[in-house]
Amino acid sequence: MRLFWERGYDGTSFDDLTGAMGISASSFYNTFGSKEALYHEAIEAYLRVAGGWFFDALAREGGTRAAFDALMAAAAVEFTRDDQPAGCMISTAATQCSPGQVRVRDLLAGQRTRADAALATRLERGVADGDLPESTDANALAAFYGSLLRGMAVQARDGASRERLREIARIGMLAWPDEGA
Template sequence: MRLFWDRGYDGTSFDDLIATMGISASSFYNAFGSKEALYHEAIDTYMSVAGAWLFAILNEDADTRTVFQDLTTAAASEFTRDDLPAGCMISVAATQCSPAQTRLRDLLASHRTRSEDAMADRLRKGVEAGDLPAGTDIGALAAFYGSLLRGMAVQARDGASRERLLEIARIGMQAWPAGQARSV
């Protein structure tokens, strides 16, 4: 997972994989079948381990603005951890790939869509709870915060510090619909 996260699918060679895992080519094929099959496993692992923070925060028992503030500030920390590659594997991987890899591009796009859909679901709960106006454009607001998080992931990948990402998160929260409850 870390190798794919750090180098992307196309940037990770078969030789890199077997050297990192310390196994032979035949063992690799017996265990995983193909590089693409292993990549799918790596994405699933990422989503259940490294990406779980996003869904956990969206399920917090707090007002919606606080949840999204927590989401953006947590992203700043998660994307700049010392023990993992910078950014988000799903955000920075396979936005551009060879025509032969469109399945992988589509897979990662579906994961990005799933995250944005989860944000939209949380925003709908905010409308139902009354901490967002009934006329809130849920789709646009979810797309905005999804784009903000993906942009922060790219910034981290490019070397932005945690402090810089926290400032981006703070500015991003200024887009929150006016007149709603603000956390202290």
């Protein structure tokens, strides 16, 4: 997972993988079947290990804005941790890839779409709870905050500090719909 996160799918060679795992080519194929199958497993592991903060923040009690504030703050921390690669494995991976890797690109695009859907669901709950205006376009607002999160992930990969990401998040929260609208 770490190699794929650091280097991306195309940037991680078969030799990199077998070397990191300390296994032979035949053991690799007997265990995983293919590099792509291992990548799928790595994405699932990432979602379990490193992605839990996303759903934890969305589940936060205290209103929708508080949940999104927590989400943005958590992203600034998670994307800049010293014990893992910078950014988000899913946000920064496979937006461009070779024609033979369309399935990998589609897998990650699907994960990003699912994340935006989770944001929209939380926003829709906020509308139902009355802490967002009924006129709120939950899908558009989810796409905005999803884009902001992915942009923060790219900024982190480019070396932005945690403080810089916090400032980006603060500015992003200025776009929050006025409850009185």
